Amino acid sequence: MTLVQLRYFITIVDSGLNITVAAKKVHATQSSLSKQIKQLEDELGFLLFTRRARSLTALTPAATRVLEHARPLLAHAGNIRALSQNLRRETEGELHIATTHTQARHVLPSMLARLKRSYPKVAMHLAPGGDGESLARLARGEADLAIVSSSGVPPQADIRLPLFHWERVVLVPARHRLTRLGRPLQLEDLSHYPLVSYESSRERTSSLQRAFDAAGLTPQIAMTARDADLIATYVRNGLGIGVVAEMAVDAVGGDDLVVLPSEHLLPTCTTWLLLRRDRLLRDHTVDLIAQMLPGADARSVRRAIEAASDEVAPVVPHWRDPDNPFVRRNR
Amino acid sequence: MTLVQLRYFITIVDSGLNITVAAKKVHATQSSLSKQIKQLEDELGFLLFTRRARSLTALTPAATRVLEHARPLLAHAGNIRALSQNLRRETEGELHIATTHTQARHVLPSMLARLKRSYPKVAMHLAPGGDGESLARLARGEADLAIVSSSGVPPQADIRLPLFHWERVVLVPARHRLTRLGRPLQLEDLSHYPLVSYESSRERTSSLQRAFDAAGLTPQIAMTARDADLIATYVRNGLGIGVVAEMAVDAVGGDDLVVLPSEHLLPTCTTWLLLRRDRLLRDHTVDLIAQMLPGADARSVRRAIEAASDEVAPVVPHWRDPDNPFVRRNR
DNA sequence: CGCGTTTACGTCGTTCGTAACGATA
DNA sequence: TATCGTTACGAACGACGTAAACGCG
Numbered sequence: 187m188t189l190v191q192l193r194y195f196i197t198i199v200d201s202g203l204n205i206t207v208a209a210k211k212v213h214a215t216q217s218s219l220s221k222q223i224k225q226l227e228d229e230l231g232f233l234l235f236t237r238r239a240r241s242l243t244a245l246t247p248a249a250t251r252v253l254e255h256a257r258p259l260l261a262h263a264g265n266i267r268a269l270s271q272n273l274r275r276e277t278e279g280e281l282h283i284a285t286t287h288t289q290a291r292h293v294l295p296s297m298l299a300r301l302k303r304s305y306p307k308v309a310m311h312l313a314p315g316g317d318g319e320s321l322a323r324l325a326r327g328e329a330d331l332a333i334v335s336s337s338g339v340p341p342q343a344d345i346r347l348p349l350f351h352w353e354r355v356v357l358v359p360a361r362h363r364l365t366r367l368g369r370p371l372q373l374e375d376l377s378h379y380p381l382v383s384y385e386s387s388r389e390r391t392s393s394l395q396r397a398f399d400a401a402g403l404t405p406q407i408a409m410t411a412r413d414a415d416l417i418a419t420y421v422r423n424g425l426g427i428g429v430v431a432e433m434a435v436d437a438v439g440g441d442d443l444v445v446l447p448s449e450h451l452l453p454t455c456t457t458w459l460l461l462r463r464d465r466l467l468r469d470h471t472v473d474l475i476a477q478m479l480p481g482a483d484a485r486s487v488r489r490a491i492e493a494a495s496d497e498v499a500p501v502v503p504h505w506r507d508p509d510n511p512f513v514r515r516n517r
Numbered sequence: 518m519t520l521v522q523l524r525y526f527i528t529i530v531d532s533g534l535n536i537t538v539a540a541k542k543v544h545a546t547q548s549s550l551s552k553q554i555k556q557l558e559d560e561l562g563f564l565l566f567t568r569r570a571r572s573l574t575a576l577t578p579a580a581t582r583v584l585e586h587a588r589p590l591l592a593h594a595g596n597i598r599a600l601s602q603n604l605r606r607e608t609e610g611e612l613h614i615a616t617t618h619t620q621a622r623h624v625l626p627s628m629l630a631r632l633k634r635s636y637p638k639v640a641m642h643l644a645p646g647g648d649g650e651s652l653a654r655l656a657r658g659e660a661d662l663a664i665v666s667s668s669g670v671p672p673q674a675d676i677r678l679p680l681f682h683w684e685r686v687v688l689v690p691a692r693h694r695l696t697r698l699g700r701p702l703q704l705e706d707l708s709h710y711p712l713v714s715y716e717s718s719r720e721r722t723s724s725l726q727r728a729f730d731a732a733g734l735t736p737q738i739a740m741t742a743r744d745a746d747l748i749a750t751y752v753r754n755g756l757g758i759g760v761v762a763e764m765a766v767d768a769v770g771g772d773d774l775v776v777l778p779s780e781h782l783l784p785t786c787t788t789w790l791l792l793r794r795d796r797l798l799r800d801h802t803v804d805l806i807a808q809m810l811p812g813a814d815a816r817s818v819r820r821a822i823e824a825a826s827d828e829v830a831p832v833v834p835h836w837r838d839p840d841n842p843f844v845r846r847n848r
Numbered sequence: 849c850g851c852g853t854t855t856a857c858g859t860c861g862t863t864c865g866t867a868a869c870g871a872t873a
Numbered sequence: 874t875a876t877c878g879t880t881a882c883g884a885a886c887g888a889c890g891t892a893a894a895c896g897c898g
Contacts, residue, residue, distance in 0.1 A: 187520065187594065187597065187598070188519060188520060189518065189519060189520055190888095204852080205852075205853070206851085206852060206853085214889085214890090215889075215890055215891085216852075216853070216854095217853090217854080217855090217889080217890070217891085217892095218888075218889060218890075220852095220853060220854060220855090221854090221855090221888080221889090222888085224854085229601075230597070230601040230604075231601055231604065231605035231607075232601070232604055232605065237853085238897090239852095239853085239895090239896050239897055240851095240852060240853040240854065240895070240896055240897075241851090241852060241853070241896090241897080242852095242853085248600070248604055251600055252597055252600060255593040255594075255596045255597045255600070255797075256593070256597065258589070258593055259590055259593035259594060259597075262586040262587070262589055262590035262593070263518065263586075263590060265586045266518065266561070266583055266586045266587065266590075267518070269579070269582055269583060269586070270560075270561040270562055270563070273561075273562065273563055273579055274562040274563065466586070521863095535877080536877075536878065537876080537877060537878085545864085545865090546864075546865055546866085547877080547878070547879090548864085548865070548866085548867095548878090548879080548880085549863075549864065549865080550878095551878060551879060551880090552863080552864095552879090552880090553863090555879085568878085569872090570870090570871055570872055570877095570878090571870070571871050571872070571876095571877060571878040571879070572871090572872075572876090572877060572878070573877095573878080
C-alpha cells in the first residue's frame with residue numbers, strides 16, 4: 187500500500203470508475219493505474235472494483251470502507267505538502283473556489299485581483315454553482331473554500347465565517363407604475379407582477395418564497411436566471427420585475443431601470459465563507475480570507491480557524507462595494 | 518513522501534531520536550532510515566531534526582507540525598490494513614493492552630485465555646502501569662485498548678465503556694484486634710493502623726486519601742506496592758493492614774489473613790475499558806470486548822463504538838470472579 | 849471497429865544491505 | 874573505544890511507458 191496507489195484509487199472513483207480519464211488527471215498512463223490497483227487489491231486481499239468483462243462497474247462494499255480511510259489519509263498527506271510549501275514560501279499553487287455567480291461576478295473580482303497581485307503564480311479556479319452545489323464541492327474536496335449565502339440558518343460546514351450582510355432590491359423599468367407608488371413597496375404590490383429572479387428562488391424553501399408565504403401571498407416567478415445581467419435584461423424587455431442582490435446593482439446600470447429598496451419586505455441575507463476543518467490552508471488562501479474579513483490579518487484568521495469559531499469579526503458588516511466603498515445605496 | 522518515510526520518521530521520534538533503535542523496530546538498517554529521512558527532508562524543503570555533529574538532538578518546529586499530520590495519516594493506513602485483515606479473516610495479529618497489575622492479574626487472565634483459544638495466532642502484549650500511564654500509552658497509540666479504574670469522574674478518553682464496579686476490602690492478620698470489633702469497621706479504626714496499599718493511594722487525589730480527608734482523618738500509608746500478593750505478604754509480616762481490590766481476594770488466600778468489607782467506608786470503583794476513536798479494531802479485539810461486556814456481542818460492540826456511547830451494557834454489573842461466578846464475597 | 853482494460857516486455861530509477869568512514873563522549 | 878549517523882557501492886527489486894491482446898457495444 188502506497189500513497190500513490192491510494193491516490194490512483196480515489197482518482198478512479200472520482201472519475202466515475204474510468205481508469206483512462208483518471209490516468210490523465212494524475213498524469214500517468216492507464217497501464218500504470220491498472221497495475222497499481224491490481225497490486226493494491228492483491229495486498230488488501232479483496233477486489234476494489236467489480237468488473238464486467240473489461241470495464242469497472244462498481245465499487246465493492248469493502249472498497250467503500252477503504253475509501254472512508256483513504257480520503258482523510260490523502261488529506262493529511264496534502265496538508266503536509268501544504269505545510270511544506272508554506273514554510274518554503276512557495277509562490278506557486280492552486281486555489282479552487284466554489285461559489286455562486288453573484289459572488290463571483292460582483293464580490294470576488296477585486297479581491298481576487300489583489301490576491302493575484304500578491305501571488306502572481308497562483309492559479310485560481312472559480313467553480314460556479316448553486317449554494318448546495320458549492321457546499322457539495324467543498325465536501326468532496328474539489329474546492330478549497332466555498333462562499334454561499336443564506337438567510338436565517340447558516341449553511342452546514344466545518345468552519346463558517348460570516349462575511350457580510352446584504353439585501354435584495356427590486357428592479358423595475360423606468361416609468362413603471364411601482365415607481366410612482368408614493369409609499370414604501372409592499373409584498374402585495376410585488377405579487378401582482380411576474381417576477382424575474384435567481385434560480386434559487388424557485389425552491390419552496392427559498393427566503394423569497396417563504397416571505398410571500400408568511401404574508402399569505404403567492405409570487406409569480408415568471409423567469410429565473412443565474413446572474414443579474416440576464417435578469418436586468420429581461421426586466422428591460424418587460425417580462426416582469428426583477429429581484430436581485432444589491433451587490434449587482436452597479437452592474438445592471440442604465441437610466442431605463444429603477445432600483446427600489448426591499449429590505450423591509452425580504453429578510454436580510456448573510457454571505458458565508460466555508461472551510462473544511464481537515465484542510466490546512468496555503469498562505470495565499472489565508473491572505474485572501476483576511477482580505478475578505480475587514481480588520482482581520484492572517485494570524486487572526488489562522489487562530490479563528492484553529493478555534494473553529496466565528497469570532498474573527500464579531501460584528502458582521504453590511505455589503506460595501508470595494509470599488510466604491512463610500513457609496514451606500516438602498517438604505 | 519511515502520508511507521515508509523513517514524513511518525520511519527515517527528518511529529525515530531518515538532525512539533527518542535535514535536535512528537539505530539528505530540531501525541530495529543521497523544526491521545530495517547540504520548542506513549535505510551537515515552537515507553529515507555534525508556530524502557524526506559529534501560522533498561519537504563526543511564530539516565526535520567536538528568543535528569549536532571552526528572546525532573539527532575531535537576525536532577525542528579516544522580517537524581512537530583508534520584508530526585501532527587503524519588500520526589493520523591499512519592493511523593488511517595493502519596486502519597485500512599486492519600480492515601483488510603478483518604475481511605480476509607486473518608487470524609494473526611497483535612493485541613496491546615495497557616492496564617494495571619490488578620486487572621492483568623485478577624481480571625484479564627480468563628478472558629485472554631478464552632481469546633487465545635479463539636485466536637491462537639494473536640500475540641498478546643500486556644503493558645502494566647499506573648492508570649495515568651496506561652492512558653498515556655493509549656494516547657500515544659502504543660496500546661490498542663486501556664483498562665483503568667476510577668471512582669467518581671470517568672477517565673479521559675475517546676471511547677469509554679464501563680466494565681464493572683468493585684469495592685475495596687481490608688486485609689488484616691487473623692486474630693487482629695479489628696476482627697473482634699463486634700461492629701462494622703469505621704474509617705477512624707483504620708486511621709489507627711499503618712496501611713499497606715497500592716501505589717496510587719499515595720496520591721493526594723486518590724479516593725482513599727479523599728475518603729479520609731472527608732472524615733477529617735489522615736491515613737498512615739506505611740507501604741505501597743503494585744500488586745495484592747505483595748501487599749498480603751507485608752500484612753502477614755505485620756507491617757500494617759492492607760487495602761486491596763476485592764478482585765484480588767482469592768489470590769491472597771490462606772487462613773492467616775481475614776478479609777473485612779469496606780464498601781461503607783471507601784467509594785465504589787468502576788473499571789473502564791478505553792479506546793481510541795481513530796483506531797479501527799481487529800475482530801479479535803472486538804470479540805475480547807464483547808466477552809468483557811456481559812450480554813454484548815461483536816455487532817453491538819461495533820455499534821456502540823461507532824456511536825461512541827456507553828450504552829452497550831446500560832446496567833454496569835458488579836465484579837464477579839469468572840472462575841467462581843456464583844460466589845459473591847464481601848457483600 | 850472504437851473504447852477501455854489487461855497483459856507482456858524492456859528500460860530505468862530507486863531501495864536495499866554491507867561496509868567503510870567520521871565524529872563524539 | 875564504543876556508539877551513532879552519514880556516505881559509498883553493487884545487487885535486486887519495482888515502477889514506468891510502449892505496445893500488443895482481449896471483450897464489449
